[in-house]
Amino acid sequence: MAGFILKRLLQAIFVILAVTLIVSFAIRLSGDPAVMLAGGSNITEKDLQNIRQALGLERPFYVQYLSFLKGLLVGDFGRSFMGGTPVSLLISKALPATLLLAFVSLLISIALSVPLGVYAAVKRGRWPDQLIRILSLIGLSFPNFWLAIMMVLFFSISLGLLPPSGMEGPESFVMPALTMGIILTATNVRLVRTSMLETLSQQYIMVARSKGLKDRVVLYKHALRNSAIPLVTYVGLQFGSLIGGIVIVERVFNWPGMGTLAFDAISARDYPVLQGAITVLALFIVLINLLVDIAYGLIDPRIRTE
Amino acid sequence: MKLSTTLKALGLAAAVALAPLAAPAQAAGTVTVAIALDPGSWDPIDTFVVDWSSAANNIFDGLTARGADMKLKPGLATSWEFLDNNSRIRFKLRENVKFHNGEPFNAEAVKFTFDRLLGPEGKKGPQQSNYNSIDRVEVVDASTVDFVMKQPDPVLLTKLAGYGAMIVPPKYIQEKGDDYFNTHPVGTGPFKFVSYEPKVSLTLEAFPEHWGGAPKLDKLVFRMIAEANTQIAELQAGRIDIATLIPFGLAPTVEKDPKLSLISITGPTVVALRLNTQNGITKDVNVRKALIMGIDRDAIIKAVLLGHGKPIASFQADLSFGYDPNLKPLPFDLAKAKQMLQQAGVQPGAPIKIDFRGNDATFREVAQAAAGFLQALGLKPSLQPYETPVLLNDIIPNGKTGEAWHNAWGGWTFDYDNTAYLMYHSGEKWNPYDKDPKLDAMLEKQRSIYDVKEREKILQEIARYVADNALEIPLYNQNTIYGVNKRLKNFEPPADRRFRFTDVTVE
Numbered sequence: 001m002a003g004f005i006l007k008r009l010l011q012a013i014f015v016i017l018a019v020t021l022i023v024s025f026a027i028r029l030s031g032d033p034a035v036m037l038a039g040g041s042n043i044t045e046k047d048l049q050n051i052r053q054a055l056g057l058e059r060p061f062y063v064q065y066l067s068f069l070k071g072l073l074v075g076d077f078g079r080s081f082m083g084g085t086p087v088s089l090l091i092s093k094a095l096p097a098t099l100l101l102a103f104v105s106l107l108i109s110i111a112l113s114v115p116l117g118v119y120a121a122v123k124r125g126r127w128p129d130q131l132i133r134i135l136s137l138i139g140l141s142f143p144n145f146w147l148a149i150m151m152v153l154f155f156s157i158s159l160g161l162l163p164p165s166g167m168e169g170p171e172s173f174v175m176p177a178l179t180m181g182i183i184l185t186a187t188n189v190r191l192v193r194t195s196m197l198e199t200l201s202q203q204y205i206m207v208a209r210s211k212g213l214k215d216r217v218v219l220y221k222h223a224l225r226n227s228a229i230p231l232v233t234y235v236g237l238q239f240g241s242l243i244g245g246i247v248i249v250e251r252v253f254n255w256p257g258m259g260t261l262a263f264d265a266i267s268a269r270d271y272p273v274l275q276g277a278i279t280v281l282a283l284f285i286v287l288i289n290l291l292v293d294i295a296y297g298l299i300d301p302r303i304r305t306e
Numbered sequence: 307m308k309l310s311t312t313l314k315a316l317g318l319a320a321a322v323a324l325a326p327l328a329a330p331a332q333a334a335g336t337v338t339v340a341i342a343l344d345p346g347s348w349d350p351i352d353t354f355v356v357d358w359s360s361a362a363n364n365i366f367d368g369l370t371a372r373g374a375d376m377k378l379k380p381g382l383a384t385s386w387e388f389l390d391n392n393s394r395i396r397f398k399l400r401e402n403v404k405f406h407n408g409e410p411f412n413a414e415a416v417k418f419t420f421d422r423l424l425g426p427e428g429k430k431g432p433q434q435s436n437y438n439s440i441d442r443v444e445v446v447d448a449s450t451v452d453f454v455m456k457q458p459d460p461v462l463l464t465k466l467a468g469y470g471a472m473i474v475p476p477k478y479i480q481e482k483g484d485d486y487f488n489t490h491p492v493g494t495g496p497f498k499f500v501s502y503e504p505k506v507s508l509t510l511e512a513f514p515e516h517w518g519g520a521p522k523l524d525k526l527v528f529r530m531i532a533e534a535n536t537q538i539a540e541l542q543a544g545r546i547d548i549a550t551l552i553p554f555g556l557a558p559t560v561e562k563d564p565k566l567s568l569i570s571i572t573g574p575t576v577v578a579l580r581l582n583t584q585n586g587i588t589k590d591v592n593v594r595k596a597l598i599m600g601i602d603r604d605a606i607i608k609a610v611l612l613g614h615g616k617p618i619a620s621f622q623a624d625l626s627f628g629y630d631p632n633l634k635p636l637p638f639d640l641a642k643a644k645q646m647l648q649q650a651g652v653q654p655g656a657p658i659k660i661d662f663r664g665n666d667a668t669f670r671e672v673a674q675a676a677a678g679f680l681q682a683l684g685l686k687p688s689l690q691p692y693e694t695p696v697l698l699n700d701i702i703p704n705g706k707t708g709e710a711w712h713n714a715w716g717g718w719t720f721d722y723d724n725t726a727y728l729m730y731h732s733g734e735k736w737n738p739y740d741k742d743p744k745l746d747a748m749l750e751k752q753r754s755i756y757d758v759k760e761r762e763k764i765l766q767e768i769a770r771y772v773a774d775n776a777l778e779i780p781l782y783n784q785n786t787i788y789g790v791n792k793r794l795k796n797f798e799p800p801a802d803r804r805f806r807f808t809d810v811t812v813e
Contacts, residue, residue: 031693031695031696031699032695032699035695035698035699036695037354037431037432047432047434047435050429050430050434051430051431051432054429054430055430080346082344082345082346082347082353083344083345083346083347083348083349083352083353083488084346084347084352084485084488085346085347085488085489085504089504090504090505093503093504093505094505149535152535152536152539153539156539156542156543157539157542157543160543163540163543163545164536164539164540164542164543164545165531165536165539165540166506166529166540167506251532251533251536252533252535252536253536254529254530254531254532254533254536256503256505256506260505260532261505263532264343264344264505264532268343269695
């Protein structure tokens with residue numbers, strides 16, 4: 001088992017390195033931050049050189065990259081080009097906001113998709129099943145930003161119930177989490193339904209039924225527990241992609257999270273902030289995958305020897 | 307039936323549960339303004355971002371100031387005179403002025419501010435180059451300073467009203483350091499710093515001891531909201547009082563709302579299509595003039611800007627020093643333009659490529675409209691969007707553009723020099739094609755003249771010369787638009803978004 005974990009850890013480190021390298025290289029193709037910082041008016045080449053020098057941009061790429069890695073080892077992501085705020089400070093404020101939003105969205109999606117999925121499976125082929133499947137298809141087809149804007153129009157502008165943006169209190173969570181949650185629910189409902197159908201066709205369910213157990217007991221005590229396994233796995237992985245998909249939703253709701261941070265950094269060619277933000281996000285996704293892998297290895301010894 | 311009853315009950319429950327949460331966030335005497343960007347530092351020498359000024363103009367004062375009407379007036383300096391053949395400017399400073407931390411404002415503070423700006427600390431930021439004409443600042447006495455000039459700079463007094471030249475407290479910065487100052491700014495302005503949450507908001511409160519009198523508001527909050535739709539939603543929900551980011555297409559949303567007013571005033575930004583004078587059909591000055599006459603700017607302003615702009619004859623707004631009201635653009639005349647093209651020997655279907663900034667949604671529509679007019683002239687226009695930095699740093703400076711390219715400009719000094727010199731002087735980044743000694747001479751000459759009338763005359767000559775040579779198709783001066791909650795009183799919207807909330811009150 002130790003060997004398995006070690007191997008997975010090494011793989012994870014390699015992935016992180018690859019991600020940081022690609023991000024650091026790619027953002028440097030996007031243009032000169034000195035020009036962005038200079039504002040483009042009344043500026044001479046000498047001024048630009050001064051700014052580049054102050055930012056350490058005159059060094060060759062590999063030197064800049066290595067110094068970024070060196071900082072990474074001690075948790076120092078450098079300073080934002082826009083005003084010099086330490087990147088670690090920006091991330092320490094943005095990361096909890098994003099994680100919290102992702103977590104609440106996941107909870108919403110589980111709370112909605114499990115009962116709906118089970119219900120659809122039980123009513124297989126009948127109108128409630130059709131309706132749930134059509135709704136989930138509609139949910140899948142919504143672009144999340146459209147859903148977000150519609151919610152703002154309805155809840156904030158028409159009804160005046162919820163704040164349209166920002167992160168000020170529990171009420172601020174409702175719309176962004178619901179937006180993410182609805183999109184996730186659309187996928188998860190289908191997963192629960194399929195998995196439930198499969199479980200319901202298993203012999204032990206028939207046995208349980210034939211013993212005369214009540215439908216509800218069979219459904220929730222026997223079937224759901226077993227069909228939950230793929231869902232739990234999937235949700236674990238979903239958490240990773242959720243953080244990636246949150247960028248647009250954060251922007252619409254002006255949510256002070258990692259998505260907003262990365263988005264602004266791209267617009268401003270703020271290399272250190274973007275490098276830091278992407279690295280931390282990648283770290284998270286890799287970490288979750290690693291945990292899922294390890295958990296698998298623990299549960300099922302066959303996976304270890306693969 | 308059952309389902310709908312349940313839903314109704316749920317909806318009602320939710321409404322009751324959430325209702326108290328949606329109570330207006332505004333306290334009496336607080337104004338909340340949305341700005342698009344977080345400048346990251348509130349230190350005047352670190353930034354050029356307009357959003358910095360929108361907020362920090364309330365924290366800091368410059369030696370000179372500019373009102374919402376864009377007219378220059380005394381700030382921390384009460385008067386100034388030019389000495390020693392204009393190589394020295396003597397400023398008389400306002401007395402009994404205090405910084406927010408209690409430190410006195412005096413000649414030493416002015417010297418410290420400019421030593422810092424022109425020294426190593428200023429080198430790291432984008433502001434130093436604006437003040438390179440200053441050699442040094444000398445203290446004469448506690449309330450008098452001399453600016454010793456390296457070279458004449460007629461625009462300097464205007465520059466002193468903003469950005470890098472804002473006066474900062476020497477003792478505070480020396481004791482606390484630059485990093486602390488970045489996030490805890492102290493100035494002499496009407497509002498003082500309370501708190502700053504990066505990427506979220508900046509909160510200020512009234513500084514009752516301000517030399518210009520106490521502000522009438524208690525609190526001022528700036529929220530950073532980068533998305534225009536979100537700013538408008540917050541405005542409609544009554545949670546911000548001023549939205550600064552309103553695309554022309556969304557202006558009607560604000561106009562229709564009875565609680566809001568849309569303010570649309572002449573802004574600093576002008577838009578033109580610069581022309582390649584070395585290659586292609588635009589090499590011929592008569593062709594260039596024909597192109598100007600073939601595009602109906604009024605129609606574009608009406609259709610795309612929804613009327614929030616006006617046509618221009620030179621590359622400047624009418625707020626700009628050097629603007630000539632008598633200079634009229636060539637009139638729209640399709641038949642005449644066609645005839646001129648024919649006379650110049652331009653074949654029907656001749657290609658004309660327009661390079662533009664792809665992320666500018668408004669201009670994309672403008673370019674499409676312009677292409678429509680060019681097509682009506684019998685040409686074959688094509689549109690080439692670029693990523694802005696690529697266009698600005700590679701395509702234009704290296705002379706790789708098509709026949710026409712998009713140029714949008716908003717000089718913060720409101721002085722035609724800032725635009726004209728960079729656009730038309732030989733060898734400048736923005737001028738890849740023309741080398742005109744006569745134009746160069748005029749541009750250089752006005753830079754050494756402090757006589758306002760004489761300088762204005764030369765600037766107007768330059769504008770006329772550029773128009774005669776049809777170096778560009780002048781399109782329009784776009785308005786600055788704000789969405790404002792009607793509860794605001796005495797709000798004078800500045801054309802350049804550099805607010806000053808001294809006299810504003812709320813109902």
